[in-house]
Amino acid sequence: MQAVSENKCFGGVQGVYTHASDVCGCDMTFGLFLPAEAADGPVPVLWYLSGLTCTHENAMTKAGAQQWAAEQGIALVFPDTSPRGEGIADDDSYNLGTGAGFYVNATQDPWAANYRMWDYVAEELPRLLVNNVAIDEDRQAICGHSMGGHGALTIAMAYPGRFASVSALAPITHPSTSDWAKKPIHAYLGEGNVDWTRHDACLSLRANGFAGPMLIDQGTKDPFIDSLMPEALAAAITETRHPGTLRMQAGYDHSYFFVSSFIEDHVAFHAEALYA
Template sequence: MAEVKEIGSTKMFEGFNKRYSHMSASLSCEMKFHVYLPPAAASGKVPVIYYLSGLTCTDENFITKSCAQRMAAELGIALIAPDTSPRGHGVEGEADSYDFGVGAGFYVNATVDKWKNWRMYEYVTEELPSVLGSFDMLDLSKSSIMGHSMGGHGALTIGLKNAGKYKSISAFSPICNPMDCPWGLKALSGYLGDDKESWKEYDACELLKGYSGPKLPLLVDQGTADNFLVEQLKPENLQAACTAAEYPATIRMQEGYDHSYFFISTFIADHIKFHADALSK
């Protein structure tokens, strides 16, 4: 396994934000990720919550803007924040738009050869946990997953497809039905090609059809003043899919809130508590 290097450390709520880099075998480039270690990690193992960020983000956005560390410190939970795509490959067109390529990995394993290094699904579900296995203070047997926007889509699909790895799932403003919105259609066709059957593996609403796996606790918060609500996010599609699958989910519409980290920071404590409850069982 490639060496993991600590490249940053800041104290916060008596714990530490730690930033690391390593060479990724999945993505064939150097990747960076953040870990917030709560004070409890100094004396024993702590459970973890993975947080997947949205379009244009890096591993830093959640750590610097959400203030999730306050509740994570109180409840003794580590926060894991990976980057959103491979970087540095210089693929033609990778930086032409904000919603595809660099900063927009969409948490899929690309099958179109040009984008062969865009394997964020594999990175999040396999390689990153393997890397974190060397962190003695983390109890990876107690893991939950959450995310925002594109990362909310990632949390939903990864959680549903790997229910045995996680205790709970939550999302802020997720792209609920990527096969039915412009962001999703661009990403799925670009990374996976024309085979729409393969797209269904990365669409929460499709995954819920005939779902027979463990029904993990699921919490979604969506702001009613979100500029992307109608065209891109479509929480009503997720609600309908959960109802049809008899999958218990709490989907909350939060009046007047937008798509930003102001929204996330307002409700992040609820999400950390939600996951803490599941992780304690």
């Protein structure tokens, strides 16, 4: 991994790095915040998966998570949301192709060659980081926003024991029944071939459960709320009697102004699980 930039930030370092990704078949860029404590040894890590149209950079610059991660001595990882660059398939839609990997391993042309964001985020990038920086493989947590909330929830449930806790801000909760998210996932995986118990947080929670706490925030004025379907995740959490908190936040929308308003709570929530 090669440093693109490193900036001191709340006593630690906010870095941006690139590396050649075998999984995605292209160079990939990610953000990594290491708190001061990382100088002395491995620290717990919180993964932050971003939403549609985002790169590694949006949350890193706009979510305001570093202040709270520094207080808690926790690292933050901000992966990109898709492969990108010359020769990588794309589409005019904002919810397919570049910036819209949906955290699946595509099997359909023209996506299969590079769009393998599930394996990238859940396999390749963790290995790279554990081998190269001071993060503690045994103390991981994961969160995400919108499409990244979908990724965080589905990946957390697919890897029992890996993540101490999971949280999401305005997540896509139930893509198997929401056209908005179903269409791109069908494009990547083929309609009729999708294992929805793996790629739909509501179905995964009902099928697999999750052995840890869950925190969900959803703005009531989110223009995408009908497609995000917080009611479906509320039903899955309550009907499975899962330890989870769902907060409908009055007047908030889908933006980073919403994310930054509640990120302190999310970092504190994960810190409690990571240091338990």
